[in-house]
Amino acid sequence: DFGTLVAICSLTILGLAILRGILMFFMRQTIIVMSRHIEFDQKNEIFQHYQQLDTQFYKENTTGDLMNRMAEDVSRVRMYTGPAVMYLINLVALIGFCVVSMLRKDAMLTLYVLAPLPILAITIYMVNSVINKKSERIQALLSDLTTNAQESYSGIRVIKSFVQEKAMLGFFKKNSEDYRIQAVGLAKVESIYFPSMALMIGLSTLCTICIGGLQALEDPSKVGLIVEFVIYINMLTFPVSAIGWTASMIQRAAASQKRLNEFLKTEPVIRNTKEKGLDKITGDIEFESVDFTYPHTGIHAIKNLNLQIKKGEKLLVLGRTGSGKTSLAQLLLRFYDPAAGRILIGGKDIRNMDLTTLRENISYVQQDVFLFSDTVTDNISFGLSEAASQERVVQAAQSANVHQEILGFEKGYDTMIGERGVTLSGGQKQRISIARALIKTPEIIVFDDCLSAVDAKTEHEILGNLYGYLNDKTAIVITHRIFSSFRFNNIIVLEDGQIIENGTHEQLMQANGYYAELYKMQLMQEDVGTV
Numbered sequence: 001d002f003g004t005l006v007a008i009c010s011l012t013i014l015g016l017a018i019l020r021g022i023l024m025f026f027m028r029q030t031i032i033v034m035s036r037h038i039e040f041d042q043k044n045e046i047f048q049h050y051q052q053l054d055t056q057f058y059k060e061n062t063t064g065d066l067m068n069r070m071a072e073d074v075s076r077v078r079m080y081t082g083p084a085v086m087y088l089i090n091l092v093a094l095i096g097f098c099v100v101s102m103l104r105k106d107a108m109l110t111l112y113v114l115a116p117l118p119i120l121a122i123t124i125y126m127v128n129s130v131i132n133k134k135s136e137r138i139q140a141l142l143s144d145l146t147t148n149a150q151e152s153y154s155g156i157r158v159i160k161s162f163v164q165e166k167a168m169l170g171f172f173k174k175n176s177e178d179y180r181i182q183a184v185g186l187a188k189v190e191s192i193y194f195p196s197m198a199l200m201i202g203l204s205t206l207c208t209i210c211i212g213g214l215q216a217l218e219d220p221s222k223v224g225l226i227v228e229f230v231i232y233i234n235m236l237t238f239p240v241s242a243i244g245w246t247a248s249m250i251q252r253a254a255a256s257q258k259r260l261n262e263f264l265k266t267e268p269v270i271r272n273t274k275e276k277g278l279d280k281i282t283g284d285i286e287f288e289s290v291d292f293t294y295p296h297t298g299i300h301a302i303k304n305l306n307l308q309i310k311k312g313e314k315l316l317v318l319g320r321t322g323s324g325k326t327s328l329a330q331l332l333l334r335f336y337d338p339a340a341g342r343i344l345i346g347g348k349d350i351r352n353m354d355l356t357t358l359r360e361n362i363s364y365v366q367q368d369v370f371l372f373s374d375t376v377t378d379n380i381s382f383g384l385s386e387a388a389s390q391e392r393v394v395q396a397a398q399s400a401n402v403h404q405e406i407l408g409f410e411k412g413y414d415t416m417i418g419e420r421g422v423t424l425s426g427g428q429k430q431r432i433s434i435a436r437a438l439i440k441t442p443e444i445i446v447f448d449d450c451l452s453a454v455d456a457k458t459e460h461e462i463l464g465n466l467y468g469y470l471n472d473k474t475a476i477v478i479t480h481r482i483f484s485s486f487r488f489n490n491i492i493v494l495e496d497g498q499i500i501e502n503g504t505h506e507q508l509m510q511a512n513g514y515y516a517e518l519y520k521m522q523l524m525q526e527d528v529g530t531v
Helices: 002-052 055-060 063-105 107-114 117-154 156-161 165-190 193-218 220-264 325-332 355-360 376-380 390-399 403-407 426-438 456-469 505-511 514-530
Strands: 285-293 300-309 314-319 340-345 362-365 444-448 474-478 490-495 498-503
Touching: 002 063, 002 220, 063 107, 063 117, 063 220, 107 193, 107 220, 117 156, 117 165, 117 193, 117 220, 156 165, 193 220, 285 325, 300 325, 300 340, 300 498, 314 325, 314 514, 325 444, 325 474, 355 362, 362 426, 376 390, 376 426, 390 403, 390 426, 390 456, 426 444, 426 456, 490 505, 490 514, 498 505, 498 514, 505 514
Parallel strands: 314 474, 314 490, 362 444, 444 474
Antiparallel strands: 285 300, 285 340, 490 498
């Protein structure tokens, strides 16, 4: 009877609704979880590739752009592989079900109802090409905006000291306005989708009523068919509307994936050799006719330089600003490769050495100190592959003459020092960076103007500690001043990328050149300071 039929239909609808909910749950669990795994793998791949790239790459790209690729671009790709794919499957299944059902009922009426779809397809194609171009432009502007914000945060003390808050705000507003204009433009283009969908649905409904109405005039039994088709059209409203959103997500993801692919295809200029050498690198260091020009500026930093540093020797490198002192250190660590000539350690070209082994055996104390937002202990032991004992950390800090000051911190060695060591003085940062270099117990250690922020007394104490520590190690000290308390085996003076003086202290004093002039001037300053 009719009551039984209604009950069966009701239970069927309820069962289908429950089944649909269960299937939707498992689809979300599968696709969304999968997209999160893809996001996880992609971020790890990008970060790993960041670390493989050389110094040259970071000279040519901004921090904001690199951060934006890992955060925003990866997020957009995830939105495509997750929600966009899920809705795409949903709408394809629903459209397929509705169209097949309509064709089975009345093929001719179905064709009339679907007639507006080619217009919709052309609209989507045209709009998508515009969205793709605008998405690429927006991502580039977002990178600029991120870079601007990051530089402002990092350089806030400089900004405040020069009272440039208003100028920086104006610069940020300009970048933000450029981004807003492009984003609004993209939103306007995307807004074409939904009116187009509504128009197509309206035309389909109109076709159903008009053509179905004519059929109903001839055959009143087809009134139910019209109602059924209107229901199908209403069922198609969401999936057809979702086409626009899904297409937009796909285009945004395509633009982001293009940026990611460009980055992942970037090859490092400094190639690591496949040859695995010894764990320890030892022997004389030789620069043979080394010539080097910075690729990003064209500055000819080193010119046909020849130099030999015997194992265990202490070398002092002097020179004016821009003379090539730091370039010497960066070439030794293979941050760059020379354009001509070669650098040998123990008679072996460093280009044929494993990069990891090379850098593990050289400690480099840079003039621009970088400390991590972590504890003092973790910053000092940063360069070690294994956990360092507290005694080892303390010993390194004592050698760098910073132990007593660390004990004076609120939590001692467990004190968080803030981003880039913002809570420390310049001298404290330099000495912690020295401790970080010493704890590695390297075969070769390079000090690049790393005592510029300490007073003369502290400098004398540090050098006294270092002399004993560096007894059997090769040390290169790069500076603009002479350390009279440290006995160097050899001293070189660089000028315009070339060695203009080379010898011991006594030999260079007799030569009466730049070194002798600097030494006498320094003695006069020290005498004045003691008066």
